[in-house]
Amino acid sequence: xxxxxxxxxxxxxxxxxxxxxxxxxxxxxxxxxxxxxxxxxxxxxxxxxxxxxxxxxxxxxxxxxxxxxxxxxxxxxxxxxxxxxxxxxxxxxxxxxxxxxxxxxxxxxxxxxxxxxxxxxxxxxxxxxxxxxxxxxxxxxxxxxxxxxxxxxxxxxxxxxxxxxxxxxxxxxxxxxxxxxxxxxxxxxxxxxxxxxxxxxxxxxxxxxxxxxxxxxxxxxxxxxxxxxxxxxxxxxxxxxx
Numbered sequence: 001x002x003x004x005x006x007x008x009x010x011x012x013x014x015x016x017x018x019x020x021x022x023x024x025x026x027x028x029x030x031x032x033x034x035x036x037x038x039x040x041x042x043x044x045x046x047x048x049x050x051x052x053x054x055x056x057x058x059x060x061x062x063x064x065x066x067x068x069x070x071x072x073x074x075x076x077x078x079x080x081x082x083x084x085x086x087x088x089x090x091x092x093x094x095x096x097x098x099x100x101x102x103x104x105x106x107x108x109x110x111x112x113x114x115x116x117x118x119x120x121x122x123x124x125x126x127x128x129x130x131x132x133x134x135x136x137x138x139x140x141x142x143x144x145x146x147x148x149x150x151x152x153x154x155x156x157x158x159x160x161x162x163x164x165x166x167x168x169x170x171x172x173x174x175x176x177x178x179x180x181x182x183x184x185x186x187x188x189x190x191x192x193x194x195x196x197x198x199x200x201x202x203x204x205x206x207x208x209x210x211x212x213x214x215x216x217x218x219x220x221x222x223x224x225x226x227x228x229x230x231x232x233x234x235x236x237x238x239x240x241x242x
Contacts, residue, residue: 005140005176006167008160008183011147012109015116018142025139026113027122027130027163030146031155032203033084034106035123035229036219037069040086042227042238045095049229049236051110052102061100067093070102074206077102085215086125098235109146110231117142119231120239124159125224129240131163133228135170143183154186154201155219158194161187162222194220 007024009015020026029035038049052058055070055077062068062079069082069089076083081093084103101107113119122130122143134141143163145156161183167173168184175181190197195217198204207213218224228239 002138002172003174004138004172006164006173006180007140007142007176008157008164008179009142009144010152010157010179011145011150012112013150015112015144020116020142021140022117023139024117024142025134025137026117026119026142026144027134028106028109028113028119028144028146029122029156029159030103030106030109031123031159031219032153032198032207033086033215033219034101034103034146035121036125036225037084037086037089038101038121038229038236039123039126039225039227041069041089041094041099042229042240043225044089044091046089046099046238047096049099049101050234051107051236052100053107053111055102058100058102066100067097068100068102070100072104074104074203074210074212085212086218087215105146105148109144110236113144114231121229121236122159122163123225124162124220124222125218126227127159127162127166127222129226129228131166133239134167140176141167141173148203153203155198155203157183158187158190158198161185162191
């Protein structure tokens with residue numbers, strides 16, 4: 001069986017430093033909260049999601065009648081139909097619709113990763129589905145941590161460690177770098193109190209300060225989602241729905 005490497009990119013700007021092999025699968029993770037929220041949107045029937053870089057484009061699309069979900073610095077955009085919370089995706093209004101989605105970190109990371117290879121979204125909520133799919137692919141995996149404004153974040157790195165641990169249980173996978181080893185070791189150290197540890201993270205404190213702390217527990221719970229969002233021609237679609 002060919003060797004399948006596990007690489008971790010701790011923040012999007014570091015993508016330019018990686019030697020990305022043809023056929024590699026990039027897994028974008030923004031645990032708090034973009035990739036979690038997008039997975040939840042697909043669970044509740046969204047047809048597809050347009051990851052939008054900038055507020056101006058999102059506003060223009062809102063005026064055209066699109067459902068817009070978005071935030072900047074953790075706070076819901078004043079013109080948006082929803083913010084960046086999985087709980088705001090849990091209603092019938094999004095079923096069958098194309099959602100426009102714009103966030104501080106996650107949508108930027110999706111754009112950067114999708115220009116480099118096959119890109120899927122990962123979060124704790126869809127971790128079991130993601131592991132099952134990745135284990136069946138003959139490809140190396142690069143976890144792209146969205147972080148916070150191009151900097152390291154604890155929650156995304158912990159997700160990378162959880163994913164690495166699960167993939168290593170499957171034949172053929174090996175760690176590629178010190179970043180992957182660090183993510184794995186950090187997750188192993190705090191896995192029994194993940195919520196307590198992540199609650200100390202800077203972005204968790206931002207969410208708490210703005211009254212949005214209630215979604216953190218959901219975002220850290222594996223198996224909440226059956227979605228497998230994949231980037232396809234500028235949109236995100238649910239591979240599990242095909």
